[in-house]
Amino acid sequence: MKTRALGFKKVKDDYAECPNFGKIVEALREGPTSAHLEYLMSSGYLFYRKRLCVPRISLRDFLIWETHAGGLSGHFGRNKTIQAVEYQFYWPSLKRDVANLVACCLTVPGPR
Structure with missing residues (x-):
């Protein structure tokens, strides 16, 4: 059995334009920063304290x-x-x- 979550792939593309997460994603792509210790990028997705960050869409x-x-x-x-x-x-x-x-x-x- 296999499941597929439609719509979540688009989330990765929308981070860059999101006023909430754009600058954070940009900073994390350059490497870990002390300003964003609670954020993590994994497979193109942004997480905050193990929760998926959802851009403004x-x-x-x-x-x-x-x-x-x-x-x-x-x-x-x-x-x-x-x-x-x-x-x-x-x-x-x-x-x-x-x-x-x-x-x-x-x-x-x-x-x-």
């Missing part, structure tokens, strides 16, 4: 939505969604982005 919203309401998990609340997304991924505005998306989800009326 639509993948962020997708990851939040899938964690919040996707699959069979039901709808997690804001704090549980933040915890679940933070477990594997990192970007500076993660908590705010999750809170905003979950709040929008709560204000949209569902089917009756």
